[in-house]
Amino acid sequence: MIEAADRKIIVNDVTLRDGMHALRHQYTVDQMVTIARKLDEAKVDLIEVSHGDGLNGNSFNYGFSAHTEPEYLTAVRAVLTHSRLAALLLPGIGTIEDLEMARELGVDTIRIATHCTEADISRQHIEAGRRLGMDVVGFLMMAHMIPTAQLVAQARLMESYGAHCVYVTDSAGALLMHETRERIGAFKEALGCQVGFHNHNNLSLGVANTIVAIEAGADRVDASLAGMGAGAGNCPLEALIAVCDRMGLRTDVALYPLMDAADQLVRPIQRRPVQTDGNALMLGFAGIYSSFLLHTERAAELHGVDPRDILMELGRRKMIGGQEDMIVDVALDLKKNGATA
Numbered sequence: 144m145i146e147a148a149d150r151k152i153i154v155n156d157v158t159l160r161d162g163m164h165a166l167r168h169q170y171t172v173d174q175m176v177t178i179a180r181k182l183d184e185a186k187v188d189l190i191e192v193s194h195g196d197g198l199n200g201n202s203f204n205y206g207f208s209a210h211t212e213p214e215y216l217t218a219v220r221a222v223l224t225h226s227r228l229a230a231l232l233l234p235g236i237g238t239i240e241d242l243e244m245a246r247e248l249g250v251d252t253i254r255i256a257t258h259c260t261e262a263d264i265s266r267q268h269i270e271a272g273r274r275l276g277m278d279v280v281g282f283l284m285m286a287h288m289i290p291t292a293q294l295v296a297q298a299r300l301m302e303s304y305g306a307h308c309v310y311v312t313d314s315a316g317a318l319l320m321h322e323t324r325e326r327i328g329a330f331k332e333a334l335g336c337q338v339g340f341h342n343h344n345n346l347s348l349g350v351a352n353t354i355v356a357i358e359a360g361a362d363r364v365d366a367s368l369a370g371m372g373a374g375a376g377n378c379p380l381e382a383l384i385a386v387c388d389r390m391g392l393r394t395d396v397a398l399y400p401l402m403d404a405a406d407q408l409v410r411p412i413q414r415r416p417v418q419t420d421g422n423a424l425m426l427g428f429a430g431i432y433s434s435f436l437l438h439t440e441r442a443a444e445l446h447g448v449d450p451r452d453i454l455m456e457l458g459r460r461k462m463i464g465g466q467e468d469m470i471v472d473v474a475l476d477l478k479k480n481g482a483t484a
Contacts, residue, residue, distance in 0.1 A: 152387070152394050153363040155189040155252075155339070156182050156380060158409065159219065160231055162371035163195035164434045165417050168208040172218045174412060178368065179219045181404035183226045185397045187380075189252055191229040192219050195373065195434060197256060198230055198237035198245060205236075205434075205467065212241075213248060220249035227251040231282070234264045239271050246275045255301075256282035256312070258463050259289050262297040269304040280339065280363075281306035285463055287317040287430055291326050295333045308337035308363055313352070316345030316374060316427040323352045327359035339363035342378055344370055345427030347419045349378035350386055357392060369405040371413070374433030375423035381405045425451045429458030438467050442474040452477055 159175050175192065182190050192215050194200030194208050201207045208215075212230075220228050229252035230245045242253060253272045255265045265281060272279035281301030286294055298309040311326045318326070323340070330338040340356035340363070342349055353364050366383045370376030381401040387394050415437070422440060426433055431454050439457075443450035456473045 149393055152357055152361075152392060153188045153337075154380070154384075154394050154396055155191060155229060155363055155365045156187045156226075156367060157191050157341070157365050157377055158182070158367040158371045158380070159215075160191040160193050161195060161365075161373055161377055162367055162409075163193075163208065164373035164437070165371055165376065166412065166414060167437065168195055168201075168206045170209060170215070172210050172214055174408075175215055176218050176222055178404060178408050179226075180222050181400045181408065182368075183223050185400035185404075186225050187396055188226065189229045190219065190223070190226045191231060191252075191254070192216055193230040193232075193245075196236060197233040198241040200233075200236055202236075213244065216245065216248040216250060227278075229254060231256055232268060233257070234268050237268075239268065242268060242271055243275065246277060250277070252278040252280060254280040254282050254310075255306070256284055259283045259285050259294055259297060259312075262300040265301055266304045269301060269306050273305040279306050281309040282312050282341070283310060284312045284314045285430075285432065286311045286313055286326060287315060287322065288461070288463075291329045294326060295329050298330055298334055302334050302336045306336055308339050309334060310339035310341050310363070310365075311356070313340075313342035314432050315430045316343030316348070316433060317430040318342065318348075318352060319346075320348065320352055320355045323355045324359045327356045327361050331360040337362035339365070341365040343372065343427070343433045344375040344378060344419055345423050345433060347375070349376070350382050353378045353383055354386060354390070357387075368401060369409040369413070370417050371409050372417065372433070374426045374436045375419040376417035379405070422450050422454070425454040429454045431457050432463060435462075435467065435470060438470050442470050446471075446474040446478050448474050448477045
């Protein structure tokens with residue numbers, strides 16, 4: 144359990160990055176700025192801005208954003224008076240040049256994300272972030288896919304490269320509460336750096352798992368307004384802060400501006416409700432990368448197969464982020480074998 148109520152939890156908002164997935168990366172600059180102002184008013188510690196798949200994520204595989212990342216970053220940075228600007232980078236998608244661009248535009252925190260077994264590919268990016276004087280975070284995605292001891296070994300690599308914090312990243316929203324507690328507790332025991340937690344609400348455990356992570360010692364947690372994010376969304380920020388306030392957990396984040404932003408700014412622009420409906424639930428049940436949801440629904444409609452069957456087969460094949468092109472292959476295989484909706 145948490146040691147003391149005065150331990151400050153660092154809150155990283157991902158509405159403007161993970162939330163990109165829910166809009167097929169079509170935020171306008173004005174929408175980003177308006178939302179960022181309310182997050183800053185609430186005194187959220189970190190506001191993350193980039194393509195949903197990180198810096199330089201624009202591609203046919205992942206989707207193209209409505210504006211360039213320099214446009215988004217410059218506009219958001221200009222309105223921040225309290226919050227610090229963060230960005231995500233996936234090695235192999237984002238480059239050192241993208242990292243340097245982000246730093247020049249005012250990004251304070253860079254989060255370097257790899258699959259949970261591939262921490263070794265983060266070294267040059269973590270080291271570059273440190274050379275640039277940035278707050279550097281390691282992000283171990285799909286953290287449910289390997290045993291805790293193996294995840295800890297990967298986290299130690301990121302720490303050894305210079306990460307100030309390493310995250311247990313539940314990209315599929317598949318972790319159960321005892322699994323979250325075990326992983327965060329093991330990180331706290333094994334690492335000297337900070338520990339963070341990011342999850343998705345695919346099993347409706349977004350807030351519960353984040354609170355469990357805090358109780359187990361997590362120093363940083365992620366959330367988004369109205370849960371705006373891939374799949375069933377992320378841990379809903381306004382609900383998390385309300386629960387933390389009720390529990391006496393210190394975030395120093397104001398609740399009312401978050402409630403206003405969620406209701407008045409974020410929910411009205413959601414093209415598909417961010418909720419734990421049947422298809423989103425299957426992501427957590429099958430252990431599938433949350434950003435696969437919209438791609439899967441499009442493939443299911445195009446080829447006349449049940450999206451749940453696609454997701455279950457993707458889970459059986461242990462598909463991970465970056466393999467979005469396999470969704471159509473799976474849909475075609477199912478259609479060929481007579482599995483129709």
